[in-house]
Amino acid sequence: MSLAEMFIKNKGEAININGSLVVMSHRLEVNTGQDVKIEFIRTKNDFRQGIEFSLDKRKGYIEVNNQKLNSPVFxxxxxxxxFIFKCFPKKETGQLNLWNIWQYNDDRVDAWIGNAGIIAEQEDEGIFIFRCxxxxxxxxxxxxxxxxxxx
Known part of the structure; x- marks a missing residue:
């Protein structure tokens, strides 16, 4: 059974895989004007890999390089x-949502299908490692x- 099938069976809630909680996407609370720093640690070169973000279900925006974006992909x-980006939720605080994406040919980008999933590990206060x-x-x-x- 694929992760996608397990998520469907579990109504989109986290699933336990070998003792780790696996999610489709991860949400974090952020404040207006808060900076978020991303550090890519490693990736496999089989397919193009990235991260997509949204803030308050695309009602807020993320500012990067003086651009206001509702759902940026890195x-x-x-x-x-x-790199660092700045969060501007709809209210004073909001929900930053992230998920991994990949591209395996020139015209198709996918997420949340097959064996897609994320393990989020908190290293310290406000510091997380995501394994996708x-x-x-x-x-x-x-x-x-x-x-x-x-x-």
Missing amino acids: WVDTAPST SNGIGDIDFDDLVFRLILL
């Missing part, structure tokens, strides 16, 4: 290995690994 091969399995092939939480720091 690809490992084009984004800097470390893309949806292609076997479950492998080393497909994309990144750190997120709430500044």
Whole structure:
């Protein structure tokens, strides 16, 4: 059974895989003007890997390089290995949601299918490691690994 099938069976809630909680996406509370730092740690080169974000279900926005974006995508091969963006939720605080995406040919980007899932590990206060399995092939939480720091 694929992770997608397990998520369907579990109504989208977290599932336990070998003692780790696996989610489809991860939410964090952020404040207006709060900076978020991303550090790409490693990725497998089989397919193009990235992260997509939304803030308050796209009602807020993220500012990066003076651009206001509702659902930015940061690809490992084009984004800097470390970068910072600023959050502007609809109210004073909001929900930053993130999920992994991948591209395996020129015109198709996928998320949340097959064996896609994320393990979120809190390293310290406001510091998280995300280990992502893309949806292609076997479950492998080393497909994309990144750190997120709430500044």
